[in-house]
Amino acid sequence: MISEAARDALSTWLATQKALKGAAANTIDAYARDVGDFLRFMTLHNGEIQGLGALSRITTSDMRAWMAHTRGGDVGPRSLARKLSAVKSFYRWLSEREGFEPTAVLATRSPKFQRKLPRPLSPEAASDMINTLDAQSLTPWIAARDQAVVTLLYGCGLRISEALSLTGADLPLGQVLRIIGKGGKERLVPVIEPARAAVAQYARLCPYDIPRNGPLFLGARGGALSPRLIQKVMEQARAQLGLPATATPHAMRHSFATHLLNAGGDLRAIQELLGHASLSTTQAYTGVDTARLMEVYARAHPQGGG
CATH class of the missing domain: 1.10.443.10 (Intergrase catalytic core)
Structure with missing residues (x-):
């Protein structure tokens, strides 16, 4: 369950990504899924629907809990890094709009993973x-x-x-x-x-x-x-x-x-x-x-x- 205010904020952010940054439809769908999952987790984690005020007070401990929960769902380091990147991007935008300090979210370290280099044919x-x-x-x-x-x-x-x-x-x-x-x-x-x-x-x-x-x-x-x-x-x-x-x-x-x-x-x-x-x-x-x-x-x- 996501609060109406959070849902509206997510929709506005997605529209901004599409209009200003020209993000492709597949990218927008992935952003919606990743950030939506994050918001739903925070509702369950904190035992209450996360309005914008609650979202502005997310702590380092909350972020660690989300990372651990996501990893526990058989999500690899590369996918987790992608999800975290989407959440950070959303929070950068939300903090500017709502005027709060997003340090706990933005300071969360991305998991390390071995980047697979493409293999060209001879x-x-x-x-x-x-x-x-x-x-x-x-x-x-x-x-x-x-x-x-x-x-x-x-x-x-x-x-x-x-x-x-x-x-x-x-x-x-x-x-x-x-x-x-x-x-x-x-x-x-x-x-x-x-x-x-x-x-x-x-x-x-x-x-x-x-x-x-x-x-x-x-x-x-x-x-x-x-x-x-x-x-x-x-x-x-x-x-x-x-x-x-x-x-x-x-x-x-x-x-x-x-x-x-x-x-x-x-x-x-x-x-x-x-x-x-x-x-x-x-x-x-x-x-x-x-x-x-x-x-x-x-x-x-x-x-x-x-």
């Missing part, structure tokens, strides 16, 4: 993956569709959601694609010739009329293609190739970034192509180490070396 494995998709379906247009999607992930560094959000209006693909990424951020992505050719081949073979204002990639019955189908066909292909479970659609995007960097690409340019807000995210994506970063820095700023 250039040969990425190429084998794309070629093997041709044999995963007995229906030629579906095989061409799957190849086209995965070629866009690897050749242009798109997220699967971005590839599947392309519409018939994007046909025929030009030299550059305008992509709306996470948080509504727009970026321009160069399109390599194999990606243009793969999409053109799919469009030629597709038995349905691809609507100008509808999805470019269609399912077997003519509706929008589900990302799960691409995940599934890649599972089949990686089993045939003996590739690890980490060879996922997202790994193709990682591979795009890593192979560009290894070929001498500039880290900041790759950051822009991927649509990352921070360089550290791109660094993790490519698995680039600090020594390599310093090499890039020294080349860009030779006077910095001495």
Whole structure:
């Protein structure tokens, strides 16, 4: 049970996150769930519905109790860190609006966890993956569709959601694609010739009329293609190739970034192509180490070396 005032505050904060920060629908849903669970816990923990006054008086002990309770529900350190981040963000906003000191909440330490670095495929494995998709379906247009999607992930560094959000209006693909990424951020992505050719081949073979204002990639019955189908066909292909479970659609995007960097690409340019807000995210994506970063820095700023 959450007090009406707390529920209204949460709704207003979520609307602010969506309007001012462009948070995606999935992010908003996660925030609502995480902060809502926190507020419900505090009601049970303190034995009374938590109005805004009670929420402003939450102590370090209360926070420890919530962390312990959440961990006890088989929630891993990474998920707990995400939940705590949402609660802190809500409290930062609430304390400014209501004029109280949120130190007990903001000072709560996030649990430590080992960040999993993405595992890009080798250039040969990425190429084998794309070629093997041709044999995963007995229906030629579906095989061409799957190849086209995965070629866009690897050749242009798109997220699967971005590839599947392309519409018939994007046909025929030009030299550059305008992509709306996470948080509504727009970026321009160069399109390599194999990606243009793969999409053109799919469009030629597709038995349905691809609507100008509808999805470019269609399912077997003519509706929008589900990302799960691409995940599934890649599972089949990686089993045939003996590739690890980490060879996922997202790994193709990682591979795009890593192979560009290894070929001498500039880290900041790759950051822009991927649509990352921070360089550290791109660094993790490519698995680039600090020594390599310093090499890039020294080349860009030779006077910095001495």
